[in-house]
Every structure is written in structure tokens, then in C-alpha cells.
Amino acid sequence: AQSVAQPEDQVNVAEGNPLTVKCTYSVSGNPYLFWYVQYPNRGLQFLLKYITGDNLVKGSYGFEAEFNKSQTSFHLKKPSALVSDSALYFCAVRDPYGQNFVFGPGTRLSVLP
Amino acid sequence: SAVISQKPSRDICQRGTSLTIQCQVDSQVTMMFWYRQQPGQSLTLIATANQGSEATYESGFVIDKFPISRPNLTFSTLTVSNMSPEDSSIYLCSVGDTKETQYFGPGTRLLVL
Numbered sequence: 001a002q003s004v005a006q007p008e009d010q011v012n013v014a015e016g017n018p019l020t021v022k023c024t025y026s027v028s029g030n031p032y033l034f035w036y037v038q039y040p041n042r043g044l045q046f047l048l049k050y051i052t053g054d055n056l057v058k059g060s061y062g063f064e065a066e067f068n069k070s071q072t073s074f075h076l077k078k079p080s081a082l083v084s085d086s087a088l089y090f091c092a093v094r095d096p097y098g099q100n101f102v103f104g105p106g107t108r109l110s111v112l113p
Numbered sequence: 114s115a116v117i118s119q120k121p122s123r124d125i126c127q128r129g130t131s132l133t134i135q136c137q138v139d140s141q142v143t144m145m146f147w148y149r150q151q152p153g154q155s156l157t158l159i160a161t162a163n164q165g166s167e168a169t170y171e172s173g174f175v176i177d178k179f180p181i182s183r184p185n186l187t188f189s190t191l192t193v194s195n196m197s198p199e200d201s202s203i204y205l206c207s208v209g210d211t212k213e214t215q216y217f218g219p220g221t222r223l224l225v226l
Binding site: 036041045049105 | 213216219
């Protein structure tokens with residue numbers, strides 16, 4: 001069965017600094033990996049995904065993520081954080097043979113002015 | 114991506130009552146999903162709803178408690194039956210697209226007293 005870990009409950013970063021939100025996964029076969037963001041009192045918004053191809057994927061709002069198969073990781077990154085990036089971030093995995101997603105526990109990002 | 118709306122956006126209910134949550138999509142989709150997000154927690158899949166067939170429930174969720182309807186390719190309902198305070202959560206519907214991604218509605222925030 002697939003699983004997702006986000007080892008940090010909370011990440012604090014100063015505005016303008018680079019940010020990283022970590023995600024590791026476990027799945028049989030080649031994974032489909034996703035990042036979503038949840039702003040207060042909102043649903044989840046899709047940021048980016050890795051299915052195949054280039055290990056570095058770019059997504060919405062200047063975010064990118066790097067797929068590392070040997071480390072089974074899919075860390076979310078942004079070169080310069082904005083206060084408006086403060087939100088709850090979820091990593092998710094789907095095995096290529098099914099439709100169900102498994103979500104990580106979430107990481108709360110706080111960008112301090 | 115599909116535009117998804119949910120009704121109601123929030124509700125406060127008395128224990129023992131039932132609430133039906135509606136999910137409307139602006140395009141025809143094959144797969145719709147219902148998730149629960151308990152306070153401070155990640156998302157847990159309740160069931161998958163495909164048009165023309167019975168919903169498929171995940172372990173720990175049963176049809177008597179969470180009956181689902183899927184009358185057409187743009188609409189689904191989830192009923193939370195005989196509610197208790199433990200049912201207080203955000204309930205989210207999502208749809209799957211042909212490119213493997215799931216897109217989420219804004220959620221229904223339920224408080225059971």
C-alpha cells in the first residue's frame with residue numbers, strides 16, 4: 001500500500017528566502033506524485049505533479065518540485081517565499097494502476113514578513 | 114481544470130440528524146470522490162462515486178452512514194447520517210481528469226453539536 005510522509009508539521013521562513021517543504025513516499029511501481037495547497041477556509045488547490053519525464057517539475061505560483069527516485073522524495077521548493085504563500089501544503093501519491101490518492105499529513109508553511 | 118461547487122459551504126447540525134452535501138461540476142466527469150478532513154488532520158477518502166454504479170467505500174466507511182448518489186456525470190451527493198460530534202469535519206468532493214489529477218471543491222464545513 002502506498003504512503004506519504006511529510007516530516008515537518010511546520011516550516012517557518014522569512015519572506016524573500018527560499019523555501020522547501022519535504023515529502024517522502026512509498027509505493028509499488030512508479031509513483032504519480034502531487035502537491036496541493038490549502039488556504040484557510042478553502043478547498044485544496046492543485047500546484048503541480050510528477051508523472052514521468054524531467055525530475056524537476058514546475059507548477060503554479062512559482063513553485064517547483066524535484067522527484068528523486070533513489071531517495072523516494074518529492075520536495076516542494078520556491079526560490080523566494082511570499083507572505084501570501086502561508087498555507088497548509090499536502091503531498092499526495094497515487095499508484096499508476098489505481099485512482100485513489102493517499103495524502104500526507106500536511107505541512108503548515110508560515111512566511112514571516 | 115473543472116470548476117467544482119459544493120452546497121452548503123458550512124452548517125451546524127444537531128446530533129442524530131442527517132445532512133446532504135451536494136457537489137456540482139461544470140463538465141462531465143467519470144470519477145468523483147468524497148473525502149473527509151477532520152480538524153487538524155489530512156484528507157481521508159470516504160468513497161469513489163462513478164455514474165451508473167454503486168459507490169465504492171474505503172475501509173472504515175459504510176453506506177448506511179455515508180450514502181452517496183451519482184445520478185449523472187456532473188453531480189453527486191454525500192449524506193452524513195445520524196450525526197454525532199465526531200462527524201464534525203470538512204467534507205470535500207473531488208473529480209479526476211484524464212491526466213491523472215484530482216481537482217477539489219471548496220469543501221463543506223460541518224459542526225455537529
